[in-house]
């Protein structure tokens with residue numbers, strides 16, 4: 383058992399919070415790591431990330447603020463309202479706790495790092511009936527023994543507010559300084575981190591075996607590999623030039639990227655790009671892999687896409703997002719079938735493939751997947767001319783994809799974990815049509831959400847402005863692009879505009895759950911405009927008995943509070959955009 387007082391960590395946090403620049407930060411972090419016994423090094427690295435286990439372990443500390451307030455009140459022997467008042471004054475529960483505990487009379491530092499982390503694990507693990515009370519007791523007990531400074535950081539840790547400004551690169555720099563003779567070693571450590579996503583593991587291997595041992599680390603099922611990402615360009619010839627005149631043009635499917643791991647025990651786990659575990663959300667994908675993944679141990683990557691097996695058609699992104707939910711999974715699996723389109727094989731039965739060039743990985747992938755209607759490889763064609771690339775792009779779009787990911791086929795085309803480099807270049811329709819310009823649309827209605835969005839709005843009915851008639855005809859409904867915070871804010875923001883009946887200046891065929899007086903303007907990005915009998919914008923102006931509809935719209939995150947509804951995009955502009963896009967397609 384290695385000993386280290388938690389106070390040492392808290393003091394380092396305090397100094398790092400006040401550090402004047404990045405160099406000072408690295409130095410202070412290095413001093414902390416140098417002081418840390420090797421056995422506690424992984425733990426202290428996680429603590430500096432604001433975690434108690436690697437990110438992908440999915441250990442959720444996040445305590446509700448209310449509960450944390452009660453724990454502080456119990457430890458400081460004051461009423462919760464006093465804590466809340468102090469919280470309001472300081473704006474930070476950590477500081478509030480620090481001050482209240484100091485007023486109570488400080489405790490001598492006695493907490494050990496291992497002990498603190500052990501209790502935090504118990505807090506995270508408590509679930510089921512009575513778990514809130516248990517979490518409260520455990521935290522209050524910990525705070526009761528903490529110094530005021532320790533309490534400050536414990537609270538920030540449990541409420542996820544630990545922002546020291548230390549990112550992973552800073553911690554890697556500090557590790558390199560202490561254990562590898564200087565920051566020159568950082569790329570080696572970074573590569574190791576990118577292939578195992580576990581800073582504690584990198585630190586442990588480094589402390590034990592030095593840089594050579596870190597260099598010898600390989601990808602391993604169970605540890606998610608940080609995703610390789612793509613650059614973007616909008617011009618085919620330029621893409622070819624970047625890739626040396628030749629590339630593999632792969633369809634770019636619009637879904638959720640997953641990395642599937644089958645470990646030696648046969649278990650299959652799915653990780654998202656943000657390292658969340660989602661196997662429970664996609665039991666059908668797990669089943670597909672159980673049947674179609676050939677190697678016993680493997681890491682494959684692919685895009686989960688909503689897919690209509692009867693029609694053999696890809697469905698838009700919104701549908702697969704319906705599958706990102708905690709409850710009602712069986713129904714969602716039934717209502718929204720998905721397919722997995724695989725594009726990478728990173729590991730198979732003892733072999734790390736990340737250092738092989740793309741063509742070899744792709745060939746191995748073809749061997750590793752027994753394809754079925756819903757488990758496939760991404761469509762890929764090798765192209766070596768601008769015309770060939772253009773044809774592949776057109777075909778991808780016709781088949782319902784966003785565009786292409788053009789991949790280097792050179793001998794240097796390794797899998798660059800965690801990097802957005804030039805070995806992959808994406809080419810999307812959005813970058814090419816006139817509609818890559820955003821439009822500003824007015825909210826005129828809302829539909830209640832389902833699933834994850836139950837209780838709020840799931841989609842908004844949006845309108846353009848027709849100045850000649852001074853009406854707001856509808857052009858689309860949009861539920862994509864909203865962050866959780868945006869969604870949570872919507873009902874309150876829209877409440878003053880809500881109406882029981884269709885407002886006079888709104889011109890619409892469909893009946894949303896709630897109508898709104900035109901007042902709120904949102905910036906929307908859309909892939910394309912089509913003719914539709916369901917929307918009223920420019921009704922009959924392009925074609926008889928049809929209006930213009932926007933397909934696959936997405937909120938950009940910008941609330942155009944600076945615009946009045948009459949400043950929104952006009953129907954004349956929409957007609958112009960529609961005609962320009964059509965000309966560009968010819």
Ligand code: ATP
Pocket residue numbers: 609610611612613632633634635636637638639685725760787808
């Ligand atoms: P975007 O919003 O364009 O998807 P992004 O920032 O999410 O961009 P990028 O790395 O820029 O991600 O684009 C590549 C993404 O496209 C991958 O992360 C993956 O989810 C998706 N994708 C779809 N088809 C493929 C494919 N054939 N090969 C690689 N990635 C693909």
